[in-house]
Amino acid sequence: MELLHSGKVRDVYADGDDILLVASDRVSIYDVVLPTAIPDKGKILTQLSLWWFEQLADVVPNHIISATDVPAEWAGRAVRCERLEMVMVECIARGYLAGSGLKEYEKDSAVSGVELPPGLIEGSKLAEPIFTPTTKVAPGEGHDEFMTYADVEASVGADVAAELRRITLEVYRRGSEVAAAKGIIIADTKIELGLAGGSLKLGDELLTPDSSRFWAADEWKPGGTQRYLDKQFLRDWSSSLTGWDRTAPGPEIPDEVVEATRNRYVEVYERLTGDAWR
Known part of the structure; x- marks a missing residue:
């Protein structure tokens, strides 16, 4: 996989036609990433987002392909997504x-x-x-x-x-x-x-x-x-x-x-x- 982008909180990888969005435990305020991580933050953000995507699926479609077809080391904090032109x-x-x-x-x-x-x-x-x-x-x-x-x-x-x-x-x-x-x-x-x-x-x-x-x-x-x-x-x-x-x-x-x-x-x-x- 190719690392496409490392943001303040998430890392984005290319995997064929898909992308993998990986949420870290990094935290940023005022556009500055702080040196101390918040344990479980990446998993909480990912799991809560998945819950909301499901709740609001009838309002607007989302980019999720799979929450399970991801490398084991990123389980719970990564999702396989469709590429979007943001x-x-x-x-x-x-x-x-x-x-x-x-x-x-x-x-x-x-x-x-x-x-x-x-x-x-x-x-x-x-x-x-x-x-x-x-x-x-x-x-x-x-x-x-x-x-x-x-x-x-x-x-x-x-x-x-x-x-x-x-x-x-x-x-x-x-x-x-x-x-x-x-x-x-x-x-x-x-x-x-x-x-x-x-x-x-x-x-x-x-x-x-x-x-x-x-x-x-x-x-x-x-x-x-x-x-x-x-x-x-x-x-x-x-x-x-x-x-x-x-x-x-x-x-x-x-x-x-x-x-x-x-x-x-x-x-x-x-x-x-x-x-x-x-």
């Missing part, structure tokens, strides 16, 4: 205001050109979910920038742009309904879409603690920090450090923070799927 737009849906979306709102009273009402604060629930795409920048080449819907149309054409928006919002809507029944708020999520045979398919991961903000619903309260069940916990830990400017190399993660981060990944997997993490 769309160079990060497709993001937001139902709550947090993170970069909050910063953009505070600056412009809008996110990705979508005007929002005044008076919203951190953690505010939006009247309806919004599509807030960004550019897709390669690691080490800067940061993603917000795009307006008109920018997306100019980049991929009106028909594909409409489908990107429709799929992203429907994935968010359906995922949020499932999560809400398990006591979890999905504040926002990012999905990857690519073309195969002229049709859009989901790729990469889906509704994981790396690609989404998960909050404990019973503790949600606008105006402050939520109880995160995702890697925002790790970002908040790093913000307490002195002397790190969010550039490589990243800081080592203390054992207790590693354990607390892993526990959140396990908790969200178990609450969503109803299965105990093995």
Whole structure:
């Protein structure tokens, strides 16, 4: 097999006409891969993504060929996938205001050109979910920038742009309904879409603690920090450090923070799927 790409978290290999997507235990924040791994993270992301792909199979097809036809050393953390021509737009849906979306709102009273009402604060629930795409920048080449819907149309054409928006919002809507029944708020999520045979398919991961903000619903309260069940916990830990400017190399993660981060990944997997993490 040929290594095609080594990303912040996943490695991509070519195997004939297929690709193998292998999720590592690496963790990145602010586009920097930290030197400390989170045990089982790659397997949790892979298994949770597979669960979501199955739940949402009627919304949009995905790139999965097999979760078992992979080398034994990668069992549980690798999937055999169809090759997609990835769309160079990060497709993001937001139902709550947090993170970069909050910063953009505070600056412009809008996110990705979508005007929002005044008076919203951190953690505010939006009247309806919004599509807030960004550019897709390669690691080490800067940061993603917000795009307006008109920018997306100019980049991929009106028909594909409409489908990107429709799929992203429907994935968010359906995922949020499932999560809400398990006591979890999905504040926002990012999905990857690519073309195969002229049709859009989901790729990469889906509704994981790396690609989404998960909050404990019973503790949600606008105006402050939520109880995160995702890697925002790790970002908040790093913000307490002195002397790190969010550039490589990243800081080592203390054992207790590693354990607390892993526990959140396990908790969200178990609450969503109803299965105990093995």
